[in-house]
Amino acid sequence: MAVEIVMPKLGMGMSEGTVVEWLKNAGDPVKKGESVVVISSDKIEKDVEAPDDGILLKVNADPDDTVPVGEAIGYIGAENESIDDQLAKPEGARSETSAETTPNTVLEDQSEPNKNENTSGRPVLKLRVSPAARKLAKGSNIDVHEVIGTGPHGRITKADVLNVIEAKAKERNTPASIQQSMKDKEPTTQSEKRIAGDDRVKVTPISGMRKVISDRMLKSLQQSAQLTIQMTADVTELISFQKKAREMYQDEEDVRLTITDFVAKATILALKKHPKLNSTFDGTNISTYESVHLGIAVALNEGLVVPVIRDADTLSLSEVSKRIRKMSIDAREGKLAGPDMIGSTFTISSLGTSGVTFFTPVLNPPEIGILGIGSIYDQAVFVGETIEKRRFLPLSLTFDHRIIDGSPASNFLSSLKTYLETPFKIVL
Structure with a gap:
């Protein structure tokens, strides 16, 4: 009997998904675990794998079709196996013409x-x-x-x-x-x-992920009063501290202790000190969280995803480092599931490796705050009566001015700066 390829549920709030692209044509052989179709929800684009070995007998939904979760979008079976009439295309993905369509079939317009x-x-x-x-x-x-x-x-x-x-x-x-x-x-x-x-x-x-990002970014800017303030932190001591700490963890491959790891931990501590920034707003109600669920933006070729470290305030610096590294690898290998990218209360986005200093990050709704990390740069400054080369990290905080005023936002940024400039406080 033919095996169904069903529209998966990628998150608790997902009721339907969209077919983006078929990677196999009807009649092609497929192996279990092989990617056969790309689908998208309102948050993520993901490959759907073949549930069994066999022949892709029928494609039940075309690109751009929206199909309810759990409905069949294709069938895999033995060569020349027939599909029963009851395995017809789901109503939500059925063409209004009587023609059966597959990626190799041209849908002929019969209206005229x-x-x-x-x-x-x-x-x-x-x-x-x-x-x-x-x-x-x-x-x-x-x-x-x-x-x-x-x-x-x-x-x-x-x-x-x-x-x-x-x-x-x-x-x-x-x-x-x-x-x-x-x-x-x-x-x-x-x-x-x-x-x-x-x-x-x-x-x-x-289409696909780019369309989802486009819609979410436009909606974010249209439905919130976003303001960005900026500050620099002298991370000269932090960089020295980081080098020593990395030597201690050199035998642990999944702990890198990057500057982003330190910023993430410092951000968690600053959010605990200024909990108003650890909130979401749905247009009517402000929800302020005791736990910090930290989103870390990860750039992909197709766009941007934001996996979430849940209960990040309960983790040590090394544990935060491990989570960030694992999430980044999973994101680039397409292994993230829908639940991995929902429920964040604050997000960090970095353009430091691109050489960008200050920038204006866009809020990740329904969050009311997002931190942008720029590229570290050197600057000569007076230390007492002498001039020294110091290293500075640009910080850009975007917040929803409907919920947070400039003063508490700047207080949060000042606390973050203090943690980064006195790195021993991050690990105590």
Whole structure:
């Protein structure tokens, strides 16, 4: 009997997921544990592995389809094995046409049969439309033949239909005289519309993890009053302290004791001292936590993820170091699960390795604070009557000004600075 590939549940709040890309085609052999499809939730993009060896008999959901958690999105079985009628495509991912679709099957538009009539005897190029795009177009009275597809092989995606809807809305709100003036001036070819006089351009629809990040960042900026304050900490002594500490842990491969580890531990201590920063805001209620659940931003090729160290205030410096290292490795290998990236109360983001000093980190909702770590730089300063070379770490704190005022935010940053400048307090 065929084995189902089901839409996984990546977090407690996840009720449905979106198919991003099939890595295998119907008819391809697959091995148990091999990645066959990429799906995404509102927080993460993840590969789904084959539950058994066999042949990918059927793909039950196309890219851009939204499927309820637990529903089958594909089937694996023996070669030439038939699939019972009751194993039909789930309603939420079913195309409105009667055609069965797989990544190798072109979905032919049948809303206007005359469009595909051919009197020349030559093959007719079929219109490729994702089910989500077709459904949206039908509900918005949009003719899919008017839509320019930007997906693979010219496939029309939901984003393409949304662009047409937006354009028509603007047209309705623009006087006829202005519309005509705009038409007279607009480029006549697709390449001119992209970049005037240059067709050497790659158009990539935003999707998957990048789409999730885009939506969350825009929502964060639109729904909070974000303010960033900055400060530097003299970490000359901390760097010396770090070198000595690393010598003590040189036999433990999973303990690196990086500057980020020290900053993380110092941040935890500062949050315990200033608990208002260890809060979340849902638009109505402020939740202040006794435990510190620290998010550590990790950069990936596809975007950014924020795994969470739960109850970080109960951990020693070496334990914090181990957690950060393990989370970073898991994130880059795609091993993080949904629960690993929810529930943070404060986040740290670092651009130090990129040579950036100060920057403006964007809040990770519903948190009300995020710390940005810059690149350490050298500076000559007076120490008494002599000039010494000291090393400074840039700190950028973004906070929600609806909940926290400048004074308590600066007090938190001052406490963090004190811990970093007197490193023995971090480990006591």
